[in-house]
Amino acid sequence: MKQHALVLRGIVAALALAGAAVAHAADAPLKATVIHWWTSGGESAAIKQFAQAYDQAGGQWVDNAIAGADQARATAINRIVGGDPPTAAQFNTSKQFHDLIDQGLLNNVDTVAAKENWSGILPESVLNQIKVNGHFYAAPVDIHMQDWFFYSKPAFAKAGIASEPKNFNELFADLDKLKAAGLIPLALGGQPWQEKITFDAIFADMDRNLYMKVYRDHDANAVNSPAFKNVLTTFKRLHNYVDPGSPGRNWNDATALVISGKAGMQIMGDWAKGEFSNANQVAGKDFGCFPGFPNSPYMVAGDAFVFPKTDNPQAVKAQQLLATVMTSPKAQAAFSEKKGSIPIRQDVDTSGFDVCAKEGMAIMKDKSRQLPNPEMLITPDVQGALQDVITNFWNKNQPVDDAQKAFANAIKS
CATH class of the missing domain: 3.40.190.10 (Periplasmic binding protein-like II)
Known part of the structure; x- marks a missing residue:
């Protein structure tokens, strides 16, 4: 009987520890490993704006910078296919990641897109790249003009x-x-x-x-x-x-x-x-x-982050938080000022933008020039x-x- 009581106390203690561990995991920051190729001085200063905003929103940004766009994309694809996907990975706002969509290797961020009204605020050329078969598979983070x-x-x-x-x-x-x-x-x-x-x-x-x-x-x-x-x-x-x-x-x-x-x-x-x-x-x-x-x-032109397929609830939450933070007005303004790009949305504070960015934003309002x-x-x-x-x-x-x-x-x- 005494031995049975000891066993019960052990089970109760174990369950208590397990519950504490679950509670701790739930309270822990949403860790997000992010692959990107922004390694120059200006680029590094820009990506730090997203990292800081993500951390302040309750996440934990794990930076994985890889020099060279081709090398970064190859690393991301290899990890996705190999079963060790990052939380998010950078691609250009283009058809570069459409094969991953076709193969069912990306999560969509439809809930974020709906909440933030991406269909209403993003240029058509950007929407055509990130929205495929009715679903949003990437979060656009900037609009660049390459010439x-x-x-x-x-x-x-x-x-x-x-x-x-x-x-x-x-x-x-x-x-x-x-x-x-x-x-x-x-x-x-x-x-x-x-x-x-x-x-x-x-x-x-x-x-x-x-x-x-x-x-x-x-x-x-x-x-x-x-x-x-x-x-x-x-x-x-x-x-x-x-x-x-x-x-x-x-x-x-x-x-x-x-x-x-x-x-x-x-x-x-x-x-x-x-x-x-x-x-x-x-x-x-x-x-x-x-x-x-x-x-x-x-x-x-521009850059976007895709979100590799995962069923892990914490990882999915991290992906959605990343998509929300990266496209938010405050983070967009801070990032764009450092990066040289213009924001993906018009409702941002542009008081700190230079004359080039302001000219670019003015031109983007004229769809005939896009x-x-x-x-x-x-x-x-x-x-x-x-x-x-x-x-x-x-x-x-x-x-x-x-x-x-x-x-x-x-x-x-």
Whole structure:
């Protein structure tokens, strides 16, 4: 009998401990392992805004930064497929993660999207990427425009350039002036993705209708047209203005050349502003920016976080909290100020935004100027094939006719 009583007391004690453990687990912060590729100075400062906001909301952010977008995405996919998924992983706002949706490897965040009215506040080009088969599978965190022109005010002054170029003739004239002044006219990181977005910037500014025929419609006649040949020729003309150190250079190192005044100009996404801010440079004072020429299309791009499939209740709660925090007005404002992007929503405090961001937000209100970036229109495989065509044309002495044929073949693949 005594032994039976001891057993009962042991069971009661064990149950009490188990209950305490459950209660402790319920009270513990919602731990979230987040894979991303934001490792430059400006990017790191930006992602910290999300981490701090998540922790303040009752979570515990576990940062997993991996240098290089391709490497970060590959790591995330390998972990998802291998059964060790992170809580969230960064992808571009594009078709990059649609295969994961098709394979049933992502959780949706429909409840957050409904509560926050994503359908009412997000641009159509963003909605088309994150909402698939009626469900929301990613939380968009920024809107980038990938073909801004950034320039050094001191470099322009040294070269005798009084105003921003309004067309391609003026652009090339200014590049000639920068070259004559002994400066690097165009700071370019010679990596395939950078060469491709430079090409797309030229393409969109030259002929947005042709751009849509090529990327959206896969129109072979458009690719084989004299107009498209002219786009390729104009793009390759820029090669005369980059320095010998361009090949292999990281984008932020190219931005540093403009920050230091060694280079006059860079064509890059507005994430480059994070580097200027990190160097304590002020838009409109130390450097200038213009989103293409007057009335040029505003090429919409961005980043989003997906939420790998899990049935763990705490992990699901963490995913929903992440989606809520990352898209909230306060966190959006804090993040965008550091990142150089503009918020995904209009109801944020923009008092701390620079002149570039304010111009971008004003343009985004005009739907007629919004243009989806190529990765919103084509599959990752086609994007990769076209990137190979462009980088080959840029770096080799390839006839423009051959590049045109290669592009036509790649767009059909």
